[in-house]
Amino acid sequence: MKFSINQSTLLEALQNIGRVVPTRSTTPILENILFDLEDGGLKITGTDLEVSITTRVPVEQVDTPGSIALPARVMTEMIRSLPDISIQFELEENNKLKITTDKGRYHVSGLSKDNYPEQPQFSDAENFTVPNQLIARMLQKTIFAVSSEELRPALMGVFLQIMPDEFRMVATDGHRLSKIVNRGFKAEVSPLKMIIPPKAVQIALKNLEEEGDTELTIDQTGLQFNFGNTTLYTRLVEGEYPDYERVIPRDNDKTLTVDRELLISSVKRVSLFASALTHQIRLELSPNQLLVCSEDLEVGGEGRETLDVEYDGEPMEIGYNANYLLDILRHADTEQVVFKLKSPVRAALITPTAENENESFIMLIMPIKLG
Amino acid sequence: MDARIKILPDLVMKRIAAGEVVERPASVVKELLENSLDAGASSISLIVRDAGSGLIKVVDDGCGMSSEDAALCCERHATSKVYTSEDLETISTLGFRGEALASISSVARMEIVTCRQNDSESSRLIYEDGSVVERLKTAPRRGTAISVKDLFYNQPARRKFLKAPSTELRHIISVFRHIAIAFPAVEFELIIDDERTYDLRAADRKQRILDLLSSAQAHTFIPVEKTIGSVSLQGLISRPGSGRKSKQNQLFFLNNRFITDRSLSHAVMTAYGTRLSRNEYPDYFIFLTIDPSRVDVNVHPTKIEVRFLDSRLVYDTVRRAVADGLRTPAVVPELQLVPGKISGARRAAARMRNPEEMGQLTLEAQRQAVGSAPVVDFRSGSRERPPFWQLHDTYILTQIKSSLVLIDQHVAHERILYEKALASLEDKRGISQQLLFPQSVQLDAGEFAVLTDMLPYLNDIGFTVREFGKNTVIVEAVPVTMKNGTEKELLLDMIDMYREESGGSDAVTEKIAAVYACKAAVKAGDPLTLQEMASLVDQLFSTKEPYFCPHGRPIIINLTLEEINKKFGR
Ligand SMILES: Nc1ncnc2c1ncn2[C@@H]1O[C@H](COP(=O)(O)OP(=O)(O)OP(=O)(O)O)[C@@H](O)[C@H]1O
Ligand SMILES: [Mg+2]
Numbered sequence: 020m021k022f023s024i025n026q027s028t029l030l031e032a033l034q035n036i037g038r039v040v041p042t043r044s045t046t047p048i049l050e051n052i053l054f055d056l057e058d059g060g061l062k063i064t065g066t067d068l069e070v071s072i073t074t075r076v077p078v079e080q081v082d083t084p085g086s087i088a089l090p091a092r093v094m095t096e097m098i099r100s101l102p103d104i105s106i107q108f109e110l111e112e113n114n115k116l117k118i119t120t121d122k123g124r125y126h127v128s129g130l131s132k133d134n135y136p137e138q139p140q141f142s143d144a145e146n147f148t149v150p151n152q153l154i155a156r157m158l159q160k161t162i163f164a165v166s167s168e169e170l171r172p173a174l175m176g177v178f179l180q181i182m183p184d185e186f187r188m189v190a191t192d193g194h195r196l197s198k199i200v201n202r203g204f205k206a207e208v209s210p211l212k213m214i215i216p217p218k219a220v221q222i223a224l225k226n227l228e229e230e231g232d233t234e235l236t237i238d239q240t241g242l243q244f245n246f247g248n249t250t251l252y253t254r255l256v257e258g259e260y261p262d263y264e265r266v267i268p269r270d271n272d273k274t275l276t277v278d279r280e281l282l283i284s285s286v287k288r289v290s291l292f293a294s295a296l297t298h299q300i301r302l303e304l305s306p307n308q309l310l311v312c313s314e315d316l317e318v319g320g321e322g323r324e325t326l327d328v329e330y331d332g333e334p335m336e337i338g339y340n341a342n343y344l345l346d347i348l349r350h351a352d353t354e355q356v357v358f359k360l361k362s363p364v365r366a367a368l369i370t371p372t373a374e375n376e377n378e379s380f381i382m383l384i385m386p387i388k389l390g
Numbered sequence: 391m392d393a394r395i396k397i398l399p400d401l402v403m404k405r406i407a408a409g410e411v412v413e414r415p416a417s418v419v420k421e422l423l424e425n426s427l428d429a430g431a432s433s434i435s436l437i438v439r440d441a442g443s444g445l446i447k448v449v450d451d452g453c454g455m456s457s458e459d460a461a462l463c464c465e466r467h468a469t470s471k472v473y474t475s476e477d478l479e480t481i482s483t484l485g486f487r488g489e490a491l492a493s494i495s496s497v498a499r500m501e502i503v504t505c506r507q508n509d510s511e512s513s514r515l516i517y518e519d520g521s522v523v524e525r526l527k528t529a530p531r532r533g534t535a536i537s538v539k540d541l542f543y544n545q546p547a548r549r550k551f552l553k554a555p556s557t558e559l560r561h562i563i564s565v566f567r568h569i570a571i572a573f574p575a576v577e578f579e580l581i582i583d584d585e586r587t588y589d590l591r592a593a594d595r596k597q598r599i600l601d602l603l604s605s606a607q608a609h610t611f612i613p614v615e616k617t618i619g620s621v622s623l624q625g626l627i628s629r630p631g632s633g634r635k636s637k638q639n640q641l642f643f644l645n646n647r648f649i650t651d652r653s654l655s656h657a658v659m660t661a662y663g664t665r666l667s668r669n670e671y672p673d674y675f676i677f678l679t680i681d682p683s684r685v686d687v688n689v690h691p692t693k694i695e696v697r698f699l700d701s702r703l704v705y706d707t708v709r710r711a712v713a714d715g716l717r718t719p720a721v722v723p724e725l726q727l728v729p730g731k732i733s734g735a736r737r738a739a740a741r742m743r744n745p746e747e748m749g750q751l752t753l754e755a756q757r758q759a760v761g762s763a764p765v766v767d768f769r770s771g772s773r774e775r776p777p778f779w780q781l782h783d784t785y786i787l788t789q790i791k792s793s794l795v796l797i798d799q800h801v802a803h804e805r806i807l808y809e810k811a812l813a814s815l816e817d818k819r820g821i822s823q824q825l826l827f828p829q830s831v832q833l834d835a836g837e838f839a840v841l842t843d844m845l846p847y848l849n850d851i852g853f854t855v856r857e858f859g860k861n862t863v864i865v866e867a868v869p870v871t872m873k874n875g876t877e878k879e880l881l882l883d884m885i886d887m888y889r890e891e892s893g894g895s896d897a898v899t900e901k902i903a904a905v906y907a908c909k910a911a912v913k914a915g916d917p918l919t920l921q922e923m924a925s926l927v928d929q930l931f932s933t934k935e936p937y938f939c940p941h942g943r944p945i946i947i948n949l950t951l952e953e954i955n956k957k958f959g960r
Binding site for chain 2: 168170299338364365366
């Protein structure tokens with residue numbers, strides 16, 4: 020195994036792969052990345068057993084094919100510290116890799132490929148293609164609401180559902196929920212459901228080009244994004260996604276319309292005075308006026324701001340976790356947002372004032388009951 | 391020279407608590423050691439063979455006796471320590487009954503070798519059945535050596551009732567330890583079957599105690615001190631959570647005499663309160679100094695029980711001394727505090743009665759870095775020094791001036807939640823996060839009954855739990871402080887724990903708060919982000935008791951640079 024490659028090309032690949040490589044793992048081999056020199060180029064792979072990325076990069080002077088697992092951190096640091104020059108790699112005896120530049124020579128100890136986990140194989144896989152813009156938007160609008168609670172694993176991912184006439188994604192952690200549905204896109208695939216772990220979603224968002232389409236491969240247990248030279252594979256989260264439709268309120272009859280940016284900055288300021296433990300802020304609604312307030316009984320701080328809004332319901336006070344509320348507001352992308360409310364203990368429905376064509380996007384937040 | 395020992399007049403005799411003092415070998419040891427101390431010895435050896443039934447020998451360098459006194463000392467009521475009834479009111483010696491040697495010499499073979507400062511020879515007397523059978527003169531050696539052989543040789547019934555040698559030996563050692571602790575300025579040596587078990591140099595009180603304990607316990611003491619009126623107290627108490635499982639180091643001393651007193655033990659335990667976990671027995675060494683005229687040691691022949699004239703005052707002094715001791719910052723192992731500014735501990739400092747003394751943790755710089763940085767792997771050691779590290783997903787490590795601080799994440803969070811929950815129970819204003827997916831929880835009849843008891847309190851903390859058909863409840867809201875998504879497990883765990891803890895003396899509210907805190911807190915093994923660690927530490931320092939969890943386990947351990955340097959031999 021012998022080849023040479025440009026520093027910048029290699030570094031870019033290593034950094035992308037680095038996103039899956041665990042920094043501390045009970046399985047130390049996972050702290051390595053795999054170099055496979057094939058006839059078409061160099062294939063670099065990293066995995067944490069749940070998510071794997073493989074990238075193919077062009078190399079010069081291909082010699083005999085070969086493979087080796089190398090410590091990810093050392094390699095990345097090493098390549099990062101070099102200028103953009105051509106670097107030669109040569110595999111020597113005993114899994115030692117010799118790295119040569121015009122100035123220096125380095126040896127890295129690697130491990131034989133046999134130690135490295137096998138790539139997962141698909142069975143009965145189906146392929147379909149989605150526009151990059153669509154999938155990126157839908158993932159972005161949902162990922163923030165994914166739960167990190169391991170005791171309810173099904174919530175630990177973005178739920179993706181393909182039906183004959185719609186494509187939808189949902190995420191919830193039991194305190195808030197985001198659901199986005201597109202009716203314009205028809206996937207050439209049988210109806211399916213899956214739960215995608217957030218780590219894979221984040222890496223996918225980094226790898227999705229702005230334009231064009233991406234091919235997805237899917238089977239019972241895994242999903243693969245095929246982005247040109249890079250493939251991202253993820254195991255799917257097992258379990259039944261909860262019946263979220265049931266908890267989306269249909270009878271919220273009070274409507275609050277508010278300027279999104281103004282509310283975001285108010286909530287941000289006021290929440291500085293909220294309890295660090297609960298992040299609780301209070302919205303006091305009265306006709307066409309919204310009072311955002313918080314107090315931290317322990318430190319004795321408090322904040323209050325008044326906003327002009329459109330509100331027609333009876334006066335009401337509702338508590339929210341400021342962070343949840345901010346997350347939601349940041350993801351609604353119109354100038355104004357609409358809150359549909361029922362009571363201080365029921366879910367609020369938040370939507371942008373205008374919908375994209377063929378799209379419906381709603382978010383839900385559960386209140387904090389004021390003591 | 392005049393004989394100093396006199397036989398007590400009848401009148402005085404009658405006022406002395408009567409009774410047998412020689413119950414077992416350890417009683418002999420106690421009497422002989424006390425005599426040596428009363429004789430002003432500065433160095434005492436105790437030699438024991440066959441768990442005391444073969445030989446008990448005490449050699450001292452005290453004042454010694456004249457040959458006349460030596461002949462008299464084994465008479466009943468022969469003493470040089472009290473002469474009149476009035477003397478009994480102000481006893482300042484350990485002995486005063488003139489009984490001990492008489493009793494011992496009648497149940498064993500005894501030999502006394504004694505010599506005063508300027509005597510030209512020692513007197514050696516051999517006793518049998520209480521009378522002198524032989525008198526000799528030997529070379530002068532200041533002090534007294536008393537050997538007691540074949541204890542109970544003439545009382546086969548008593549001899550038979552002795553416990554196993556190991557038990558008798560244990561009693562002997564414990565008497566020796568009590569006396570050694572009471573008189574740290576005196577050198578003691580204990581030789582058991584030709585093996586030197588203890589060799590104690592003259593020391594101060596604390597050092598003497600540490601010399602007697604294993605060195606592992608050395609770091610865990612808090613000094614206490616208090617004077618109220620005529621009662622003054624000094625002592626050492628162990629930090630809660632030091633994990634002691636036995637009561638053998640729960641000792642009271644009154645005017646240098648080891649005593650037992652259940653009401654005083656109670657005073658100490660009351661002061662520890664909930665800081666102790668179940669089955670934890672703190673060590674304590676409490677030294678009381680009270681004017682001898684305000685105490686009566688003449689209650690029991692072994693003088694181990696005493697009566698206080700001002701018993702309420704003594705009780706309060708003990709309880710308050712311990713309570714104050716447990717409240718001081720010194721309760722954190724060697725926390726070295728530096729005056730400085732930080733935001734995290736600001737609230738804590740504001741609550742502290744004496745913020746200057748407490749100082750503040752210099753976390754500010756570290757806190758600024760908190761936020762975007764990734765979780766740092768403690769092993770890999772990054773280039774910039776990160777503010778917090780998580781060790782084995784269990785401990786939070788951070789540094790303050792000249793030391794490394796380790797925080798147990800679970801107990802830290804537990805303390806935070808406990809105080810929150812208690813506050814909510816008090817003002818009934820628990821804040822609830824409503825759940826999008828209400829959880830129904832199926833219970834068995836027993837669990838359901840327990841939950842029904844807990845329900846009003848749970849709702850005060852911030853749960854909304856509704857009964858929903860037979861043995862089923864629905865959780866609609868949880869306290870905001872709770873981690874996301876564990877409602878069902880939490881409820882079941884809480885029921886279990888509440889059931890186990892029933893009984894106990896704690897108020898229901900405290901129990902509920904403790905159960906909730908324990909079950910809802912992050913666990914050992916939960917990875918935390920830097921931000922979470924920072925916030926946890928912040929909140930911890932705004933609790934009333936950042937150093938101990940509701941069960942009494944320590945939350946913060948401090949490893950000083952000094953200690954670390956020592957380990958590295960610097
Ligand atoms: N080691 C000793 N050195 C000097 N004098 C001693 C020693 N042991 C005993 N004596 C003398 O013998 C006396 C009798 O001792 P004994 O222990 O029988 O009585 P006590 O110490 O006076 O009272 P108690 O019965 O309460 O111990 C003492 O009062 C003391 O004068
Ligand atoms: Mg005596």
